Amino acid sequence: DAMVIQNPRYQVTQFGKPVTLSCSQTLNHNVMYWYQQKSSQAPKLLFHYYDKDFNNEADTPDNFQSRRPNTSFCFLDIRSPGLGDAAMYLCATSRVGGELFFGEGSRLTVL
Amino acid sequence: DAKTTQPPSMDCAEGRAANLPCNHSTISGNEYVYWYRQIHSQGPQYIIHGLKNNETNEMASLIITEDRKSSTLILPHATLRDTAVYYCIVRARGAGNNRKLIWGLGTSLAVNP
Numbered sequence: 119d120a121m122v123i124q125n126p127r128y129q130v131t132q133f134g135k136p137v138t139l140s141c142s143q144t145l146n147h148n149v150m151y152w153y154q155q156k157s158s159q160a161p162k163l164l165f166h167y168y169d170k171d172f173n174n175e176a177d178t179p180d181n182f183q184s185r186r187p188n189t190s191f192c193f194l195d196i197r198s199p200g201l202g203d204a205a206m207y208l209c210a211t212s213r214v215g216g217e218l219f220f221g222e223g224s225r226l227t228v229l
Numbered sequence: 230d231a232k233t234t235q236p237p238s239m240d241c242a243e244g245r246a247a248n249l250p251c252n253h254s255t256i257s258g259n260e261y262v263y264w265y266r267q268i269h270s271q272g273p274q275y276i277i278h279g280l281k282n283n284e285t286n287e288m289a290s291l292i293i294t295e296d297r298k299s300s301t302l303i304l305p306h307a308t309l310r311d312t313a314v315y316y317c318i319v320r321a322r323g324a325g326n327n328r329k330l331i332w333g334l335g336t337s338l339a340v341n342p
Contacts, residue, residue, distance in 0.1 A: 122272075160316065160332035161273065208272050217263070218330065220272030 121145050124209050124221035131199055132229050139194040139224045141209030150192040151218065152184060153208040161208055167192060168214070196226070204228045232256065233317045238337045241311075247304040249336050251317030254298045261320050262293060263330065264302050266313040273316065276302065307340045314338070 123142045131137045141150065149168050153161035165174045167186045181203070183195040194207055206225050210218040234252040241247040253262060264276040277284055277291045279300070284291045290303040304311055316335040 160334055162332075163329055166329070210272070217275040217278065218265075218273075220274065223270075223272050225270075 122209060122211055122219050122221035124207075124224050126224060127222060128225050128227070130227045130229065133200065134198045137196045137199055137226065139196075139207050139209075139226070141192045141194070141221055142190050143211045143219075144190070145211055145219060146189060147211035147213050147216075147219070148189075149212045149214060150186060151208075151210040151212075152182075152192070152194050153210065155206040155208055155223070156204075164194070199226070199228045201228050232260075232319045232331060233333045235315075235317055235333060235336045237334065238339070240339050240341060241304075241307045243309060243340055243342050244306055247307040247311065247338060247340070249302040249304075249315050249317075249338065250299065251302070252299045253317070253319050256297050256319050257321075259321055262291065262297075262300050263318040263320050264289070264291065265316045265318065265330075266311075267316070267335070268310075268313040276315075278320075307338075309340050309342065312338060312340045 121144050125140050151166040152164045154164055155161045163175050164178045164182055165184055181197050185193045204227055206223045208220055208223045210220045212218045232255055261278050261280050263278040265273040267273040277286055277289050279291045279293055293300045314335040314337050316332055318330045320330055
């Protein structure tokens with residue numbers, strides 16, 4: 119049974135049209151992460167939540183925002199997607215200090 | 230920047246052991262070695278981690294050299310489903326942002342029939 123669920127699996131949007139990706143978890147983990155992974159590259163951490171505390175990576179563009187309304191859900195908002203934002207977006211969860219559990223990812227295409 | 234170095238690709242025959250090396254010569258005493266793998270178009274999957282002792286679980290074995298500057302992930306009987314990119318990562322102990330995973334490019338393992 120899937121423990122970290124991402125929706126949608128595939129998202130196509132137009133240049134500049136806002137997109138929201140969602141992530142839910144059944145593990146009751148404190149920490150939730152969003153990663154961006156471009157083709158043939160390693161995952162790159164965008165930000166993470168420790169409970170409701172938001173931690174942004176220094177090089178994450180302002181175009182990327184996140185919300186965590188409760189323990190189970192986390193959203194990634196891309197306010198004005200550019201062609202360079204086409205990527206796989208990965209959500210992960212963990213206990214504090216524990217290993218990460220990843221979802222299957224949401225693949226974003228920008229036209 | 231990643232603190233690990235891995236060969237970009239490896240091949241292994243089905244049923245044989247796959248030995249994936251990783252160099253982490255600048256590892257510090259409070260850093261663990263973690264391994265994840267990523268099958269094509271899926272999210273990464275945790276495999277195993279260790280500090281200084283060798284570790285084994287149902288998926289793999291991790292051999293860490295005595296000086297901790299390198300390690301080897303061993304898949305004892307590789308199957309076609311083990312074809313994936315394998316990431317070796319060092320991660321600090323303790324809480325806080327220094328525990329985030331810093332990913333390198335990994336090793337693309339192809340298991341051949």
